[in-house]
Amino acid sequence: MAMLDGTVVNVALPRIGADLGTSLSTLQWVVNAYMLTLSALLLLGGALGDRLGRRRTLLVGVVWFAAASVLCGIARDGTLLIAARALQGIGGALLTPGSLALVRSSFRTEDQAKAVGAWSGLTGVAGAVGPFLGGWLIDGPGWRWIFLINVPLGAVVLAIALRHVPESRDPSTAGRRFDVLGAALGAAFLAGISYALITAPGAAVSEVALPALFGLAAGVAFLVVERRGRNPMLPLGLFSSRLFSVTNLMTLCLYAAIGGVLFLLPVQLQNGLGYDALEAGVATLPITVLMLVLSAWSGDLARRVGPGVPLVAGPLIGAVGALLMLRISPGSSYFSGVLPAVAVLGLGMSTFVAPLTATVLASVEEERAGLASGVNNTAARIAQLLVVAALPLAVGLSDNAYRDASAVNTAFHRAAFGMAGLLVLAAVLAALFVRRPAPEGGKRPAGPQCRTHAGLSAPPLEPGGREGSR
Template sequence: MTAPAPALRMGTAAGRGTLLAAILASGMVFLDTTVVNVALPRLGAELKANVADLQWTVNGYLLTLAAFVLLGGALGDRFGRRRIFLLGVAWFAAASMLCGLSQGTGWLIAARFFQGAGGALLTPGSLSVLQASFHSDDRGRAIGTWSGLSGVSTALGPLLGGWLIDALSWRWIFFINLPLAVAVVLAALRWVPESRDVAAARTGAKRRFDVVGALLGALGLGGVTYALIDAPRGGRSPAVLVSVLVGVLAAVAFVLVERRRGEAAMLPTKLFGSRLFSVLNVFTVVVYAALGGFTFFLSVYLQNGIGWSALLTGLATVPMTLLLLVGSPRAGALSAKIGPRLPLTVGPVVAAGGLLLLRRIGPGASYWVDVLPGVVLFGAGLTLVVAPLTTSVLAAVADRFAGVASGFNNAASRAGGLLAVAALPLLVGLSGTGYEQKAALASAFRGALLWCAGLLLLGAALAGLLVHRPTKGGAPS
């Protein structure tokens, strides 16, 4: 038995409906990724949260998403991409409702963990259904349309979220996912064809479900994250020390398990036989740690430090997203022409300059004079990085590993943000309710941006010294 050839065309009702389902589903995930930071001051005040609670509100989602996104893709290949996609949409919607109904920080954090697990099923599915459903002549156009319109949702997310927070409540940044999810489910049931990896199923793909690897990865990240977040309060308490030990042991066990499972592993360790693949993923963790730390502190500081509204705070990062939308294709073309080393070296340096400019934000700050120049500079630097990085990661391994390489790089970017949000408040001395005190928050904000700029410069050094033009001939196969 062979899988039917993908047959959807762009001009048909089924093609448009499938594309609509994928775009709306991605929009839900991107919206929550960009908007939750904007909501932190309001939900923190209403739920009487401390800094650790805010950290877990962000990191609970990132942890389960980063740990299980590769497993989510494998489940779709085995059991049906549409089926797992729909499960992810329903799961994400239910978790969003729980987030919006939260009556305390414990409830909200638990719901965010749950939401991240739904996102791990949904995120790979939104792209894989396009890849598997569209005719080869239309596939590139469909994926390009999905990428562009999903990017627009990312750009509009902070504005829409800021307006919802100011006009209604922070709870509505979660409730808005419910009608979107209903539209996705109806469109998917009506138009999205089912597909699966028939060859893998025929050869016994059950072995590919590396649940143990996924759980060990989550435990490793979770242990280290807990220790970093709890350290300001617990110091060298037994809980902190045990969580560090558990995290380290789980990380070591993860490597050993993945090595033993070979190509059946969630992450085949032979990929790291490519030095370029290894370097690029370290680079990803470093650069996205800077991005995650910056956006976490900026949203809180603009509202609690200088008194901006949620809507104006959401507006602050829109130029960065617009630059990524417009400039990424050009950066990708430049990288293809001259190689990735120069963009990946210059980009972080430019972005670091933007962060250093933003350290001057203070009471009475002007958006046009004090915020926009730094955000534009940071966005320009990031634009030089994103497309060349993605392209180089895929080119550093054999084509048959493209899916797992892309998934791991996606997980690495989220892990970088997770670790930054966990570590930076500890490094800059922000704890308890310090985020509500202007002087303490201002000092922490400036210190955090200095750390983030340092991470970017570290990334630039890695790229300048170790990155080269990818060659498929040297990729593991």
Template sequence: MGGSTARPVAAGGVAWGSPEARWMLTATVLGSGMAFLDSTVVTVALPAIEGDLRTGLSGLQWIVNGYMVTLSALILLSGSLSDRFGRVRLFVWGVAVFAVASALCTFAPTLEWLVAGRIVQGVGGALLTPGSLAILQAGFREQDRARAIGAWSGLTGVASAIGPFVGGWLVQIGDWRLIFLINLPLAAVVLAIAWFKVPESRDPEAARRLDYPGALLGVVALGGTTYALIQWGAAGATPAVWTGAAVGVLALALFLVVESRVADPMLPLGMFASRGFSATNAATVLVYGALGPLFFLLVIYLQEVAGYPPIAAGAASLPITVLMLALSARSGKLAARIGPRPQLVAGPLLVAAGLWLLSRIGTDAAYLTEVLPGVLLVALGLSTTVAPLTATVLASVPERHAGLASGVNNTFARGAQLIGVAAVPALAGIAAGGEAGGAADAGSLASGFGTAMLILAGLCAAAALCALLLPRGRTPAASGAAAGGPPAEEAAAVPPGAGERPLRFCGVAGPPLRSCPGSAAGRPQDGPPPGRSG
């Protein structure tokens, strides 16, 4: 699997509507859509997996977080790899790894095998996610890039929206293993198209020294911390828990040391000298730290306590996806007129209000009167928040660092979801269950769910306080300002304005950019690449 057999990108790129353009869009949409779909269908299937493998809540947390650990820690590095070694090559490797891992998940005889498969899926997702948008950015003509990226955003958004229905339907008609099995034919089609039909591209000025030590330490830091938090909830403060916590903290400290010294760091610490960048990333951590546990616990509660069938539980949060797709672009335009601060205060407070309503749902919760009002408030809050949050992150750093800023923000969001899923159930007193107790014995889940939602509401209220640190007034427009997408997506991008010169991604999820740091000095470069989850 050394690389694509298709010719290199033609000078100027391909035209919209040409056969080459259709092949390129098909491969990138199907590849990214496979990862986006998987991220939503797995959550719906968790109670069924628990019943089959007889695991407790801690096992379900690992099924979700095993994927997030490797994805969060490797996505920035993979963007640099795609720029250096070829975007199609890394995309193909990512799809292949994701397919092999899906097969491992499909036939996993035990929880340990399933978690191992999910960890490998995260590696594949980290490789293919940056490559999909990078391929479009490099392959299309300048005047057609916006249209191509818009089509990619819309079609992959559909994959996220239908995920709960697909997952619930597959679980109800057959077996949870089908949610992984469907990835195999999709991956085969993507590999064939990408290998033979999609032109290769790379950045000849990409950094020669890649931050492998930073990536490794990131995985260890997230893995150790996650292990300690999950096992703390399952077994208490055992020596193994303290060891995991110590390893995670030590790896984090070493990560910060490495990032402050290497020539081309994965996470340039100097960016945090900007108050706006630091405040918006703090708000991101708090908001997304609430979203991860919300989606994880809500779908389990509705099935295990309220008695919803899988397809109904999966569809319960669909209004969030629909309203974000419909309103995020308008929210971004409003923030451009009035400044982001009002929305970044009001949006998290709306989410907090929705979580407070969800904390009050009963054990026989009727969807229309008890669940839907809270879900709608969460949806309105996220629609208010995500677009100005992204735009403010980009506008808080020099334009040449905007792509990197977007990737850092994306990584923080994923890491926060990871930590939230690991920590919040234990903080809320939800018992881990076990082979005899089920996914979190129904009694402790019923009593602890409300507490968990109140903890998440508190996180969102704290995010609103972080937004108060932002300066008043309008924020300067960031290059290619992004409108946020639904939380389950791996990346979000909005086309740049007309008349911009050739664009480039910096190997990370985010909006199209005009220039990015190619070295420690951050020299501008023309060319393209990467893109978000899940």
């Protein structure tokens, strides 16, 4: 369910815009409404699972996600679709964090490694199937079915979970308060900044300045609350580790670049080159295949030589892939234009994704690894949210110009340069600051331990831990 919505909604955007007669800013909110609530509530969702029961939280999240998907599928205008997508993000924040935590609690210790391997492999399979299934639905029954298909999928999940998945909790969370105020302030910060960026083209200064100031004020208040709170959603002490801070800054750069490419590339392929939805979805399949095949290799490489090499080489390779997208123009063929770019980008992502998150996890004490994973995952989603809000403004793509092949082509090429710049910046940060992490009090090995990944929309989760668990 999560993979399909994560990989196919961008492909559906041109069709949604044409069907509903919406502007580009509305399509930006179709993506960002989901990312906004998901990013703001992801850590809170993990805490709810730990306290109230991971299976229970998963079941509520699945029902919520499926119900919101129905609202997405029947939405008759852009406003209703945006509202439904925001509700869908809340469901995603409930069902996503408990995934690996349930695997860990449902299997004996000696079987957990195999179970996590199966989980990772099936995630890769879902990522590979998504473009085919989603593209077929968009071109066949229609874009609404990329949401409506979540109903039967959710029913299968409910049936399996009720019959086979045991309930589990974290006893250490008993009596702790939920950081609802922190989550609300985080959401207000992201909403204010996103609104300002999306409405900036052609808007009066006051229409941009007021939401931007509101967002910044909420961001400052969020930091104050998290610093002083007894049970903060985001303990700021994590950032006392320079390696943790740098790798999360790299995450912002890398996933902003990836999010920007995956947002505009389907628009370029469909409105610029005339691809149908299935062709546009399948066009990016080499990225998923390369990540599925090479992620274990990149994890081994980081273990042998340290994380610095793949975290410098991977973003630089990805930057070459972004620059190769300058060859994707109206009239160019798939094999000479699109395939080399997505293949090189996929090779770069395969090189840095697993070592990046493994280094994040190795930069903190072992007992805080689950929280570190959740923070890193949230950082990746925030990067994607902000780049979708800012990119059209940055490349000069106005509200209705996304239907014009020439305007889309010009904006896409400008974006390619910007995305390459973000990838190079991440490589520079890695070269300057990333070293093999030292053991923490003898408890933690000196190299990255994670070799699995969670697909294209977020960093990998920790095999031995859980996302956003504390």
